[in-house]
Each structure stands twice: as structure tokens, then as C-alpha cells.
Amino acid sequence: MNWLDALAEASVRSMAQRTSRRSLLASLGALLIGGAALPLLPVARGAEPPRKGAAPNGGAKDKAAAKAAALQDPQSCDYWRHCAIDGYLCGCCGGSQHSCPPGTEMSAVTWIGTCHNPADGLDYVVSYNDCCGKSTCGRCLCNRNERDTPIYIPFQSNDYNWCSGSSKGNVAYHCSTARILGQAR
């Protein structure tokens, strides 16, 4: 399983919501530095200094407060667990960050990321299980491509519909969760 080898030391797709990607990247750069001591973890790949050309932090207190709130809001693309999500947020669809909306089924196989929780300063392994069996939810699309791989490296690719792996062979994609699997070491 070449992609599992890759996975063990792999990069993780990280935060870059299309609609506010540039502003988000600046804050991320800083966040992820907190994970720099964990060289084998995906999150370590995020430990880059803020890049040239990234939008300068406007410095407005309101902005910073809103950003901080969003980091703890499961219905926000900026929620800390969503650092490698791609799809509609189940928290906006009748589920939550770790549960599926009524009547859908959680995919058995999916892709994972490692995210930093600013509230406790810890990094967590997060599993982005899709919820399956109904049409797309259509709410809170959160689409990021940081460290996303092409589909020939499946478990790091956000271009798959992971409902494909559902036990019922039913591929209808509804939304994506962000479950904590455990603390990252």
C-alpha cells in the first residue's frame, strides 16, 4: 500500500477556504508554527513562515475576535478541526462536527488530517468521514487544497467522493464531518 506508506509521514491538506483564502492563510501560518516540534506529523508541513505576498494582518481587533470565534465554531470553515476538510460541513446540515445528519450513513473509509486546537494548544488527528445516502446538503461549502494530492494518492486527495467506500456501495455524498480520533503525538 504505497499510499499508506505515504500517509504515515504525509502532509495534510490544510485551510484555504476559497472565499477567504488569502486572509486565512496568514493566520494559519502562525497557528501551525505551534506544531513545528512534531516533525513526523502532517501538521508539521504547515510550519512555514507567513509567505511574502500574503495579506498583511489588518490589525483590527474586531477581525481578530471574529477569527478567534470562528476557530471554535463548528459551522465555520475556519473551525480548528476543519484544517483538512473538503465539502459541505455536516454541522450546517443537521449533523455536527462528529455526527451525520438524520437519515445519512457515515462512510467507513476516508481521509485524515492533523489539526491544532488553539484552545488547549494540542494537535489532534481528525478523520473527515463523509455522510452518505442523500443528495448534497448544499450548505457551508468548505473547499481547501493545501497539501492536497492528486487522486492517484487517494487518502490525501480531496477529489474523491469518500461515500464510494460506504458499506452499502451507495455513493450519494451529503456532507463531511471532522471527528477527533485522538491526540497526535
Next chain:
Amino acid sequence: MNWLDALAEASVRSMAQRTSRRSLLASLGALLIGGAALPLLPVARGAEPPRKGAAPNGGAKDKAAAKAAALQDPQSCDYWRHCAIDGYLCGCCGGSQHSCPPGTEMSAVTWIGTCHNPADGLDYVVSYNDCCGKSTCGRCLCNRNERDTPIYIPFQSNDYNWCSGSSKGNVAYHCSTARILGQAR
């Protein structure tokens, strides 16, 4: 057949494209006066003086020229034959004002209107056969409710999907045509 009785002296749904309905109505009022000598025809119902509150004609020559061109453009909601249409214009979907796009089937039963052709000064009975068997075309939506009736008066109602009457019992609605049946007397 009560609704056929009604039909014989019936009103016809006329022009009121949602997006430019108000400007359109003013011009229609004038147009339809040409049909005032035909009291039994639907078009006669249109023979009202321009109403108070209707948008005054801006008088711009460009506007008038554009309007005149649109009256002869089968892909325009303002096309003269479309005086009672409701739906996607087949002329924008791979068909024309009197033919269905490839791979669709023309509905056998539908609703009719009577429209005035400014090019020859004649009124025509127009049949708005739907084209059926594929998903909605999604182009050139033309939605009018003038003299539209509730669905308990079916053949004057634009709230039905007329693909319901297709011989294959297949209700997928794709677009609507505007076929000339003959000159109105």
C-alpha cells in the same frame, strides 16, 4: 369539458417576462390593440389601454429598435410568438420556436395562445408544446402570468408540466416551443 367551453372564448396568458415585465407591459398594451376587432379571441383580452402606473416609454430610439428586434428573435422572451409561453425557450436549448432539441419528444397535449405578429399585422393561434424526456434545459426562462388561470382550468394554466401528457407517460420537462397552428380568425 368545461374548460374547453372556457377555452373557446378564453383569455390567453400574455407577455410578462419576470425580469423585464414592467417595461414589456407598456409596449404590449399598444400591440394588442391591433387585435381589438376580434372579440372572441384571447388576444382581444389584451386590448386594454396602457395602465396608469405602467412605466412610461423612455422614448429612446435604441430601446425601441432593440424591442423591435426582440419581437422577431426566437431566442428572446419578447419574441411575438411567446405571448403566452411559460418555461425555457427551446430556441435556446438546441431546438427552435417550432421544434424540439435533439433527443427530446414533443408533448401531444398542451396549452395555446393567440399572438399578434407585428411583421404582417396578423394574429396567429400558437401552440406551446413542451419538449420532454430530458432534464430542464435551464436556458432562457420566460415566465408570464397574464390571463393565466389556476390549475383547475388546465388548458390555460402555466403551472402544469405539459410533458405529463406525453405518449410515453414520461414527465421530464426540457423546454417549450411556440408553434403556429394557423391564422386566428
Next chain:
Amino acid sequence: MGCPSLCTLWAGAIAALTAAAATVAAPLPADPLSQVESLPLPPAPHWVWVNDFAFSHMANGKAMLVDGDSGRFLGELDTGFGAVRIVLSADGALIYSPETYFSRGTRGTRTDVVTIYDAARLAPVGEIEIPPKRSSNMPMIANAILTDDGRFLLIYNFNPAQSISVVDTRARTFVGEIDTPGCALAFPTGARAFFSLCADGALLKVRLDDSGRGVSQERTAPFFEVQTNPVTEKAVRRGDSWYFVSYDGTIYSVIIGRDGADLTAGPHWSLTSDSERAQQWRPGGLQQLAVHAGLNRLYAIMHRGGPETHKDPGREVWVYDLERHARVQKIPMQHDSGSILVSRDAKPLLFSIFIESNILDVYDAASGRHLRTVPDIGTTPTIMVGP
């Protein structure tokens, strides 16, 4: 490579990444696998179901459930091609959904069913096949509706022959079809009676037996004037009265007498004053009326325009006392309103949608205060139903 071996490897990789490390702060616990939400029953009074007709992709209609108090999206049902509405059981535990499917999406064999959903799990628990002739039209409340005792589901057919399919929700069977030539839709008037609206303005009164079969039909003389100022088919019911509104804003009522068959006309009255009519105020929209039984109030979406604007949205909802036939309130709308619903409880919410946008507006029906706007409610939201 199959999933069994792959999944084992996968689990191993995850275990390697998540070995429990002692830290100063107690870390957040792991989330359970395969957790799926379910809803409390009965449904809360401030929940609302919004129908998404999905006009650009009609094969994939939806019904979407929103909590009006929080604005939270609670879940959805996929309701197939040309979805008109779902119907809630009397106890709120089940949902009946008339649905149309094709073996190849938009072509192939057509199958019409009533899907029965568990209202807590929003998952199908049964299916009743019905004749594949369910009417495809702009969604109307009277397209599918339960008899007053909640037992028989009446579904309007149009192909273009007109009939009503009767489904026994208790036995979960299709009972049969009742021809209603020249007459449309179903307006229940009792446990075993309904009427359809005929093209000449008459009512076709139909009685059912206890098995749901039609046992008698009677067609009244024209009840409504249909040529110059027809009533819309978008009626609302309060107790023993169905309220219809004409294009010009006159309210006509059908009063249900003994046994649901003795139908009489109530007094008619206008939503507008002479001066308002002169200003072309009139009702409009797709679900243009709402009613609150407890408050005895009628709500109407109002705008200014000619008779051809009878489906246009409005920016005001006018509220009437149904006893005095008097307007008691005007509620300004934040956005274009094409459909309204008022919850049944004592502190009602007023919900508003419009097919050309995809938001749900929520108001306090008593004060008229705008409480919230819920975004991203489907593609082309049409009509609403509540518990």
C-alpha cells in the same frame, strides 16, 4: 485490493498516529464512529419543512427541515422528480412523500410511490406504489393531503386525465383511483369526504367508504366565478372553512356542514379597501395565504400590480381578523415573499420564502418583527408545511 485488507492497514496507520501521549492538559476525547443524529418527536411547533422543487434539476427534489427558533437546518429528505410536498402524519411520527422516479434519472421506466419516512430518523421505513400519473405542477398544498382523520392520503393525478389516487396510510396500501373529470386537486372536508375544484367553478364532492373507495360523487352548480376573477387554488383551511382568494383579493369561503358533504358558501369580503384596489394592491405568490386557527387570523402576501401579477411576490403581509373581516396588521417583509406559513402554536412564527431566492425569513407573527434569515435553503424553494 479489497476494503477488508485495506481497512486493516488503514486502522493500523491511524493507531500509529494517535498513540495516547500523556500531556499536561487533558486532551479532548475521541469522537464515536458512525454517530448519526435523530430528531425528537413530536416535531417542535416552530419547525418548518421547505419544499425544494429544484427546477434546474427536477429529478432531485428535496424537503428541508429548519428550526425557526434557532435557524438551524435539521435535515432533509430526497423526494424525487417534480416533488410537490411532503405530508406529516397526525402524530408527527411519520412523513408521507409522493415521489416520482425514473429507472435512468430522467428517462426509462417511471415509478410513482408514496415513501413513508420515520420523522425522527428521516429515513424511509416503507413504500407504497401508486399509479405513475401523479400530477407534475407547481407545488400546491392540495396536490397531496390527508383526510381529516389522517387515514387516507389523497393525491392528485393529471396526465391530462384527472383523478385522485387514494392511499390507506394505516394499511400502507394503494386503495384505488377516483376519476374527477374536469376537476382538480383535493380539499378534504371530513374523515371520508373531499372536494375537487372544477374548471367551471363547480365543486366535485366526493365521499369515501371506510376502505377509502369512492362511494359517491356530486357536482355542485358553479360555486366560484372563474372567467373574470377566479379564485386561486391556494386555499387555506381553518376548522370547518376553506378560504379561497380571488385574483382581485376577494375572500370566498367554503363552509363544511354535516358529514363533510354539505358545502355552503360563506360571506365574501375583500382584503383591500376601495382606495387600495385603486392603487392595485392585490395578493400574490405561490403559497399566498396562511392562517392561524387560535388567533383566528388570515395572512396574505400583498403587492401592487395588475391581474397578471397574481403570482408575483410581495413585500408586505397583511393580517386579517377572520371574524370581523378586518385588517389588523401589516408586516413588512425583509425580502420578496412568494410563500408564507404561520406556525400553529400560541406564539406563532411567520415563515417566508420565494422561489427565486434560497433564503428562509422568520418573523414573530404577533409583532411582525423579523427574527432571522436562514441562508442556503435549497435551489428553488416553493411551498412550506409545518407540524
Next chain:
Amino acid sequence: MGCPSLCTLWAGAIAALTAAAATVAAPLPADPLSQVESLPLPPAPHWVWVNDFAFSHMANGKAMLVDGDSGRFLGELDTGFGAVRIVLSADGALIYSPETYFSRGTRGTRTDVVTIYDAARLAPVGEIEIPPKRSSNMPMIANAILTDDGRFLLIYNFNPAQSISVVDTRARTFVGEIDTPGCALAFPTGARAFFSLCADGALLKVRLDDSGRGVSQERTAPFFEVQTNPVTEKAVRRGDSWYFVSYDGTIYSVIIGRDGADLTAGPHWSLTSDSERAQQWRPGGLQQLAVHAGLNRLYAIMHRGGPETHKDPGREVWVYDLERHARVQKIPMQHDSGSILVSRDAKPLLFSIFIESNILDVYDAASGRHLRTVPDIGTTPTIMVGP
């Protein structure tokens, strides 16, 4: 009342309305009934098929045909759930479409088929059932593709086991499935050969026999570097070369040798100069490369951004001479461009779409001049194929 009697009455009513009246001007003739358009064959070189993934209603994907010269919308196919692409036969007379359906729209029994359409009538003329495991992913050209002689259709499966389904388009049968563990997609290299891309950067070379069955597999050493700067799977082909581009804009080619199995690496070269790289110019998009064989040109959508922007749209298309590996042109885009295609003829058009809008832009590929913008092309247009 049934349609026969109703239709007779209906015809009578119409006859009454249309009695021929003599007038001074010759009136327009009646239009024929039931006229349905069909398309000339072979397809014109400036036609383009746009895939609508319909992300908000994935059960109703479409393929839409547009004439680039006139901007006219010529027709569409409904292509089911999670539609990736259609495949045109070598002579252009048929269209092969891998499609997924459920018995109840988005639930129930899943059926995967290759629907065969008549390309003139845009109507189904055949259907081949395939295993219900077709990969559901963002549409890629290599999801479904014909062998070089046009006989075998190769379809990528992922559930998450990986394989290729082989369909014999001549016999119109499903031949079988070829396991490709750890390797994805299909890139044909001959009449009976293709390769898949493996997660470690290797190529899995597969040979077929004349019945389409896999007869040998060989996995190369890693061919591409996948950890720091992988090539995307969005390759384009010209003659005996498949051109891949990495996240940083380096072009790598796979050169097909004798019999389609002897694959070697061509020279690699960069789309960008050192100073352009310093400015973070890089390729992006969903169908980010295009090629013109006759002109020997490669086209790439370019924008400025970090490696995580490798799927971002661009506002420029840069054009390269494939022999000299030199940029020869920059074409400014009128709108965000996420996917491009260049027609094969001597006066090629450049087509551009982007999944977040629903327009098709058409350019003269030689001059770069913007010719037209065609509106209302589906809901979420993804990739394009041409004749």
C-alpha cells in the same frame, strides 16, 4: 376522462380557432407537429461538450453541446449521478457515457451503465451494464477513455479498491475488470495498452488481448516524484506523448515506444522562468492543460499563488512550443478559467470554463482574441471534450 376523447375535443376547439381566413397578406404557414432537431455528422470541429457535474444536485449530471462558432447551444444528454465525462467514438457517430443511477434517485439499488447515444439524435441507442463501482470523483479525462483504436472503453473504479472496467464498444459488452491496486485512472498507450498512475509515482503498465482482457501488468520503478512536487493527473496527449505537469509547473512527459508498453521519460522543462517562479506563477485548475497537435502547442492556465493553489483558476493561458519548450504567447482570460480545451482543427478555438460560474468563453486560439461568452451552461461546469 382519458386523453383520446379529450384530445378530440381539443382538436375541435383548435380547428374552430384556426379556420383559414383569406387575408391580403399571405399568412405564415402552420408549423409541423412533433418536429425534433437532429445534428449533422460528423461533429463540427468547433463543437464542444461541457460536463455539468451538478454539484448541488449530483443525481442529475449533464453533458451539454455548444457550437463555438455561433455560441449556439445544440443539445444535451442527461448523464446521471456524479457524471465525469462522455467519450466520443472515433467516427463521431456515437457517444459513450459511463453513468450511475439509483432506483430511488439518490438511494436504493445502484446501477452503473455505459449508455450509448446516437450523436446525431442525442438519444440512447444502447446500454451496457458495468460493475457498480465506477469512481465518483471530480471529473478527469482519464476517468473514462478509449484505447487508441477506439475499440475498448477503459473506466476507472474506486470503492476504495482500484480497478479498470473494460467495455468492448464493438460487441457492446462488458469484458471484465482489471485490478490496479494502488494505481489510478487510465492513460492509453496503444490499441491494447494503457497505464495507470500509482501512489508512489510508478506507472502500472497493462496490456490487453484482442478481446479486451488484461494479459500482462508491469509496474515500473517510481517514474514521478510524488512527495514534494507531484504531477497532477490532468495530463494531455499528443501523438506518442502524455504530458503531465507538476504543482510547480514542470512538464514531464511519458513517451510511448513500440507496442505501447515501452514507456520512457522525455526531457522535463518548466512552464515558468526563475523570475516567474519567484513571483509564484504556477498552473492551476481542473482541466489545466490543453494541446494542439498540428501546431505542436501546449496551453496552460496560469495564476500566482502557493502550492496549495494548484486547483485555483487563472486569468491567463500561457502557450508553449512543444518542440522548443518555449513560451510563444500569453492569452488573457475574460473570466476566471478552471478548464480549457483547444479544438483540433487548423483554425483552433480555445474554450474556457470554471466550475464556480456557468459560462463558456470562446477565444481564437491563434490570436488569443475573445470571441464570445456563452451564458447559462449548466450549474457547475467541470471539464470539456471535443470531437
